[in-house]
Amino acid sequence: MNEIKGLLFDKDGTLFDFAATWEAWAAAFLTRLCGGDHDRALQAGARIGFDYDAAVFAPDSIVIAGTPGEVTAALLPLFPELSGPQLIDVLNEEAARAPQREAVPLIPLLTGLRGRGLALGVATNDAIVPARAHLAAAGIEDQFDFIAGFDSGHGGKPEPGQMRAFAEATGLPAERIAMIGDSTHDLVAGRAAGMICVAVLTGMATAETLAPLADAVLPDIGHLPAWLDARHPITG
Incomplete structure (x- = not known):
């Protein structure tokens, strides 16, 4: 051997x-990204396999193993005011500040x-x-x-x-x-x-x-x- x-x-x-680090962060991130719009945050969460109200990821969430580019592609249709590069920049900036457990x-x-x-x-x-x-x-x-x-x-x-x-x-x-x-x-x-x-x-x-x-x-x-x-x- x-x-x-x-x-x-x-x-x-x-x-x-993963859960201890990212579930609370994801809820706060979507709240900020959606300007506090609960319905929009629910929709955004559903696109990336995240239950916004329960603050939990589905086992097959794209966030778990996917890249920021894949997460951005899933979210982008809900945020026409942002370009792809702008949204991925926001995602990476917010992720860098996520407190890790x-x-x-x-x-x-x-x-x-x-x-x-x-x-x-x-x-x-x-x-x-x-x-x-x-x-x-x-x-x-x-x-x-x-x-x-x-x-x-x-x-x-x-x-x-x-x-x-x-x-x-x-x-x-x-x-x-x-x-x-x-x-x-x-x-x-x-x-x-x-x-x-x-x-x-x-x-x-x-x-x-x-x-x-x-x-x-x-x-x-x-x-x-x-x-x-x-x-x-x-x-x-």
Whole structure:
């Protein structure tokens, strides 16, 4: 069994708890975007799989695994006063200010993983500017050897461009890298790149949905050290 030498993380739902971070933010964002018009906010929420009144995402919401461009395309027909670039700018600016809820305490976890000699990266379907803002706010941006958003030139998931870019940047073969994510997009992308795939349950997808695509399903990324130890036990 090849020893894992690199870990590539999704961001939302993996490093950060998806529901705790984004559901309250989405309700406030739609309220602002719609100027307090409740009916318009309901319509906008429905277009992106978000129940505005209940402040919850549907499991198949485009926001969960989609790119800002895809979210913008879904919303744009309701906002003819805005161009596509204007709306995506508003979305990215608001997203950059979203307070993130860590899935587990990230600084000690990532410090420990780096201490094992692992290369670390982030591959997200978020835009790179808000992604880096979220990582910086959590004090972890400098823990990563590679950070890519959907607009970094490698494409977005479920295509494997970001995965291949991480492998190239670190000089690691794909089979020595684990892709860790909370959505089918993450796992499909990792598998297409030839990586080991690890699912976590801090997003909106269930274990039943993720398990067929994953080599392992963990409650959260805090279980990674024990999982790594189980794969490669230290023998005396």
